[in-house]
Amino acid sequence: MSVCMFLLLAVVGMAFDLGRVYIARNEAQIFADAASMAAAQQLDGTAAGIDRARAAVAAMPNRWNLATKKFSGVVIEFSADGEQWDQQPKNLAALRFARVTAPDNHVEIMFLRAVGGPQEFTVPARAVASTKPVRLTQ
């Protein structure tokens, strides 16, 4: 009986918990894509452009967890070459890329943890967009 219950919870957990994890991952990636494009669009070689980029990301209405939760802890970085990233860049005129990372998307696991699974599952997402033209590069 206990073996059956274990297997049943595992199957329920696979369907329910992993289903939510996949949705959250998808939602997070779409947010990162949109946010990185919004940030890259604002870069104009000035400090005001950096501020506008941060404000544009903060204003993104996209949500996760079945469109119920706002993204938090979002990291915005900038780069001139797509390799060295900086949240507080110095050489503003050279900036060509914006990178947005949404790291704090913790999906609470409900069934799988009853059979030894994790309490939560983190689904981070990251995207890079270039300026002129504004396009996703990663």
Add this chain to the structure above:
Amino acid sequence: MLELAVSAGVMVSCLVGTFQFGYTFYAYNQLVTAVGNGARYAAQRTYRAASEQDIERGNAAIRNMVVYGDAQPEPASAPVLPKLTPEQVNVHWELAGDGAPRSVNISIKGYTLDAIYRSFTFDGRPSVEFPYVGKYAPTEREP
């Protein structure tokens, strides 16, 4: 025999519930992907605004991209989910003062998913917003 009847009832209920939620999550994930792809497409395509008809033609292409994964689908194309139609895709443009688009929001309205034992209706979500980064062409017409 009695134990089998009781436990079978519990097991079948659990499996039915698992199927319902599993399928619904799968379908919702498909919708999120479709809406995201449509929003990315809308954000980068040329916004031709010579007339209201041109704007509506552009919106129709975006709806097709969401539903069929193709802006100009073949007549026999299948939607990404059963009974999903372009009319159930809402395309909303946020415009600047000069009529140039600032952002585009794509959402699903009134789509009912038949999960066999129960149906679920998605209204207003999934919803995705992208900044508009395409070319604004106020005098161009949709081909």
